[in-house]
Amino acid sequence: MKDELFLRGHRIPMTKEAVRALVLERLELEKARRFIDVGAGTGSVSIEAALRYSALDILAIERKEDALLLLAENVQHFGCHKVLIQAGIAPIPLDSTADAIFIGGTGGHLTAIIDWALLHLNSGGRLVMTFILLENFTQALSHLKSCRVTALDGREIQVGELTALGQGHYFKPNNPTYLLSCRKEAEQKEQDNA
Numbered sequence: 001m002k003d004e005l006f007l008r009g010h011r012i013p014m015t016k017e018a019v020r021a022l023v024l025e026r027l028e029l030e031k032a033r034r035f036i037d038v039g040a041g042t043g044s045v046s047i048e049a050a051l052r053y054s055a056l057d058i059l060a061i062e063r064k065e066d067a068l069l070l071l072a073e074n075v076q077h078f079g080c081h082k083v084l085i086q087a088g089i090a091p092i093p094l095d096s097t098a099d100a101i102f103i104g105g106t107g108g109h110l111t112a113i114i115d116w117a118l119l120h121l122n123s124g125g126r127l128v129m130t131f132i133l134l135e136n137f138t139q140a141l142s143h144l145k146s147c148r149v150t151a152l153d154g155r156e157i158q159v160g161e162l163t164a165l166g167q168g169h170y171f172k173p174n175n176p177t178y179l180l181s182c183r184k185e186a187e188q189k190e191q192d193n194a
Contacts, residue, residue: 032099039105091116137178
């Protein structure tokens with residue numbers, strides 16, 4: 001989906017189109033029943049997931065009041081009424097688990113949210129995170145290495161947009177985005193039955 005389709009707010013973060021495409025691919029939502037989007041911002045990941053996978057149960061968590069309003073407007077704008085919005089600061093108490101979790105914002109609680117996400121992921125579930133700060137990427141990578149995860153993968157995504165300049169064109173670079181993805185290790189019982 002083009003970024004221009006989403007309603008935007010001043011200083012409310014949005015996972016951009018090229019990054020969102022890789023995030024959704026890494027989440028493997030075609031195999032999922034429940035998806036949690038932490039730090040949902042404008043809701044771009046939740047909404048595109050809802051439009052692609054109509055049977056998917058989606059929970060979008062956001063802490064900022066202005067972002068919550070914009071998220072609700074985007075859900076309404078796209079008619080994605082299956083996206084359940086929850087106001088709160090993650091990690092928040094949940095009674096259920098998910099097959100995939102995306103962390104797009106942590107509000108300074110990075111390792112606690114990773115631990116919470118792994119606790120709320122089903123066995124074999126996918127965890128995907130994006131960062132704009134290299135320090136957050138390295139902290140998350142270091143923490144995940146001590147957790148029970150497999151298929152740990154990292155990417156730096158650098159995208160430039162074709163932009164007119166005088167009589168010609170150039171690629172105006174966006175800031176790089178760092179992506180981490182992994183799978184929660186399968187429970188021992190499941191491994192024994194395999």
